[in-house]
Amino acid sequence: MTTDYVFSIASLQACLVAAEASWFAGMPGDQCSQWQVERIEFGDTVYFIHESDERATRRIVILDQEPFGIANSRWLKKSVLERVHRSAIVAAAPPVSLPRDWHAFHHKNLFSFFGSRRTKTDRMSRWTAENRPNGSADVLFWQFSPPNHIVALQDYQPDYSRYDEAVLFWDEALHEARTRFTGAPRVTGLVPPMVALSATFDATSRGRTYTEWLPYLSDDQRRFLERTPPVKLRGPAGTGKTLCLLLKAIREVTNARAQGKALRVLFLTHSWAMETQIDQLLRTMDERNAVRDIDVFPLFSAGSMLFNSTLPAGLEPLGEDSHEGKREQLVRVTQLLSQSILTDWPAYRSRVRPEFADTVESDPSGGDFRLFAWEVLNEFACVLGPEGIVPGASDAIQEYRDLERASWMMSLETDAEKDFILAVYGYYVDSLRADNLISSDQIINDFVKDLEKSSWQYQRLAEGYDLIFVDELHLFNEQERRALHHLTKDSKTYPKMFMALDPRQSAEVVYAGVAGRSITRDDSGRVGTVMGEVEQHSLTRVHRFGHQVLALLRHINKSWPQLDLGDDWELDLEQVHADAPSSETPTVYRHADAHEEARNALRAARAWTNRPDGGRVAVVLVDKDALELYEEMALDSEMGRVNVLGSRDDLASLQYEKRTIVLAPAEYVAGLQFDTVIVTGLPRMRRYAKWPQTRHLLSQLYLAISRASNHVEIHVNQANGSLPDVLQTAIRTGALREKE
Template sequence: MTNAIAIDSSALDRLQAGFDFDLDWFTTWSEDSLPEGVARVEVGDTIYFLGPKADADSNLLVIEIKKKGLFDALAPKHRPEAFLRLVRFGRSESKSGRHPLPISWSPYHAESLVSFRSNSGASGEHARIEADLNPHGTKHAFAYDISREKRDLYRAEIDYNAFDAAVAGLDDAVIAMLSRLPTPVRGDDTRVELPELANRVTLGRSLDAWLDGLLTQRQLDFVKVSLTKSLRLVGAAGTGKTLSLVVKCVSELRKHMNGTEGYRSLFLTHSQATVELITQAIASMDHEGIMARSKASYLKICTLQELANEAMKYDLDGLEPLSSDGLEGRALQLEAIEAEIEHVQRSDWVTAKSRCSEGFCKGMSSIRGTPAFRTFAREVANEIACVLEADGVRQSAQRRERYLNEPRKAWMMYLPDIEDRRVILMIYDRFRTFLKGVGVLGADQMIADYLGFLDSNRWDNIRHREGFDTVFVDELHLFNRQERMTLHHLMRDDSKAPVVIMAYDSKQSVRDTFNGLNDVSGGVAGLSRDMRLGETERFELTEGFRYTPEIARVLEWIDQGFPAAGISEELGFDWRPIGLGSMKQSGERPILVRAKSTLDIWNCVFPRARDRAKSLQKGKRVAVLCASEALFKRYSEAGEYRDWFLPISDREQLSGLRHAGKRFVFSMPDFVAGVQFDTVYLIEVNDGEVEEGPYSTGSLRRFVSTVYLGASRAEQVLEIYSSEERGGASRVLRHAINNGALDVIDIGDLQ
């Protein structure tokens, strides 16, 4: 009977990079599923997974698995995520009795003991894994139990027999591993075989393999430039921005690997899913063990919300952030704001509307669930995030009065009358009262607090110890104006020019988070000025690696549909029309399919996607992506085809893709950003999604970004669907249709 799994640190590095296992692996623990370089050895009642650097002094993660133990308590479908959380737990180092776990895992500490959620909230599984960070005072870790409640760990009674046996058997396990015949080396020894999802950034290649010929010249120029100032890496979807950023990050770490000065690097993302992706990408590229050998250097990979929560220590006051995930936090915040708009509609709005502007009245009077209401709510959310919270309007009557009367900037929400702004303050006050009532802090409240901390004497005194020499930022287009303002404060030496390396594609920003930029050609870029970065150097990637030339052409014409008014002046070079060259062979021409109704799309696309998913070879994925938020919920709740697809309603669920089997994915473009599919059916690209009015320009900009992001997920086949009952094909597609990039057919003529 197997009592425990013991994994050494070098094996954890390989497992973190990802591997493909079936659900029954948690009963067989088969060696066949393990990544290259990880050996399975059995000694007594313990199974060891040992990496190439395992020895008698290796640190172990010991997981108790005997009957009714850690994994028996979970449904089979929830076990992979729980195991991968344990792998991440085992790889990160604890400091001062606390462990740097994501706050979305809801960690609870009690001296050397810690518990955390086994699965994401979206899974519906609320079990908690319990572990000892320093069992018997050692540097090993021991996951000993799983519980459905947040137990008082101070009263926990722990049986260490399985742990003691695993540590005692390590010598014999290493000897058994070393006594095996060496595995023949493959012809290409720069490649680590990884499953599709872990493969999608680095392809399993080493750092040297990328530097010695796999990068394009433009990517190489970016990676090799000296870090004397901040860098901007821009490019359309699929041009290799994240890969280039990861190569640059690992390359800089290697330069400081043998240094003693303590190089500190930060890699920020906007979602927990991207944190996992970057962590896996760096682990898969680090064939030399740079991370393990860089004793004086340090790399932290996290969201900005995690960083803020660690600094502010809200838990000491019994407070909890709405989310540590930037995207999830914004979604939850938007739901709360929508609810407060509804409350105002039923109360104060009755008397206030006669004094407000016509356009504002139209937005405030719209019905929840309609595109007009969602557009208006997003505008209100941006106003709260980038104006009210950023300027501390809550703090005094004087600031509220200034908000009501001072001239408004062009990027702000269109509120021509003072009475419009008074209603916004009503919504804001109700929103703050709601958050206070449930004991949580909104995403923007947390960032506002963090900005205050970064401008404090306290931070000034500890920044040399806690700050960073280099800050990498992926998907900067998802960071709003207030979030971007934190970045220059994070540098450990404020006497030098900030070194912030950022990758972004402003046209993938479906949330209007790039409001407030004022870029101009020549001189210091407005983005740099807005972020207080000083002079920056810009690199642009123009070669697409993911999609066919035919899909690249559609993207170029969709790009022409972005409304230029206002934002082209704001973003300058970063908003000019894209010019894409595809590195892939030609494929099928994308099509626009015209349907009579949403029901016609449902009955056509879902069976079509199922048949396509079944016909593709292993590793090829199919996605149905909905461009309409309101209709996405309706499709998700419909039951007829429910067993055919894997729903993805937030980015944390992306880890489940590897276990989708022959099911296709059903999601929205925003939730699968960074993931590619062989075939994409982009549905509900309707003109009715954008209603005319004072907020239509921002609404159109967001919708074009959604369509652009969705279309760019396709590698080989792209089919776009519109419904006549919802306005027909969106104006976003006009240029692609008129210039022959999209073939237009009726749904009844599909083959």
């Protein structure tokens, strides 16, 4: 016997948000009414109806199919249904664009994808689904196939009678459910445009409108709203930079309308994921349709937005935006460097500086080599590409050798060093052409060239923007920042921009996982020239964490005076004030080895979830290489439900969780907030580590600790050597206490 299931978008989300993981094994109906959902059975179909559902509601239809269906209940898991729900939301606006690690395939209306993350107990079963079957608005999940059962979409012949039978009694189920609901129907705001993104900003927006936010702003946030551009808005995590930009954009549009003027406003992001978050926040806070005059999109897409430019047939972008593009490009550059070292490198080695040779020959998995690959990528994107140096051309070598180098460029001093980089660049360009790909940086470079044409100088008076807002400026490279100058209407004045950046974050950390050069120092390149003197406006009142957490962050900030940490650390945390309630002094615990550390850190997290003041709890790993060990420990039943974030895409699952433990590397929790954070998984550090390693440790510690509102625990193990100096001295100063 088979049983089919029909959900609405709202009913499945209500179940995912409210139900415990064990509920999904049978999905009984006795609890559903607490979530404004009714479970109705007609024949072999179970319907889940939300209080807000209508006849035309978009449905999620899951067909049971022997021998791969209900018999082993593999799809009756919360984690599997989370992906079902997310894909159904995305399918509302075709094409169905799913995260890369889902390995989706498409054929007409059919699509397939991995139903869950790979674990030791789930070997990546795949859904076969169809968007809008028979012209309906539904998403139909035909079958959930085991790893050894491959479904070829182009040959798939679905039996639509099964679908017709599954939805046959929808109207009757809807009528029956309405007789059970009590009180007036409520309009639900449960389902956001993009489910995966709502969790990231809940702590920031809190559902308030523009007017409702004003009484809650700090003095420095209010002062920012009065500023005239250009302004760089600086502040560490939790100070509300994105919130301020959005409030400022709404304010400027509203004030202009009151004066009978119309403003054209651009809000630039670095990725489509951030664009969706910004758009969702903007629409939440907007009370007077200001969003009508505010364009929000990634800089990556600005060319197609402004010039209607399209790529030639057969040419595909490497990455869907600058964020994804940089990740994809870094992988490619790293591979090409490794190959070139085996083939070309011996011809250059004797003519380069010893420190350059040491970096090239360093461990490919180490921080020095990853940072080197990142700098090579920036050299391709911001020097060789923009300067139009064509690899293989007769004058390319001399042209590159003679190029005057600015402070923001990669450190290349000898001709041989430059020649080696140029050779790798040739392989890079050839590899893209062979795969019919164009990099995101090449797209940006073409866009900049269009902006510098005389034709745009005429167009910009009508099509340029009165105001430009830029979020996450620290992720924009030299060439991307260069483009910003040309997007405003008036070329004769300084660009009217409001830019937000986090002085603790850097592109090197985000993409290469290694701290490198300063991201906010005064560059001597073109950007510094065209931007002129820009006011620095720092946010100093932190809403995220209490005084004790702030004290530890201050200590980290001041603990390395002998190292040149750069201007990205210049914000004086002594001037930053904590606005959250008082919290406990952060505590450090020592353990014998990594296994004991992992076990006790997870147990501590579980204990916090049972405390009334524990709230949302996260175990944040400073070294992401420790994730595998922690995932293994998390399988222990005594740990309870542990939500593992193996990538930023896994953020989608957070909106479905209540009091579960979140386990993630520090880089994946940027932008999130938890009541309690267990900081662990510190890397093994040599006594006299090189400064990139030290910078990386400090940055990741800062990121991990600043995720906490009230409570911080730090767990380390003796097998890794002594406690890092920054934590040893924190104990002596009282910023950190030690417990057995």
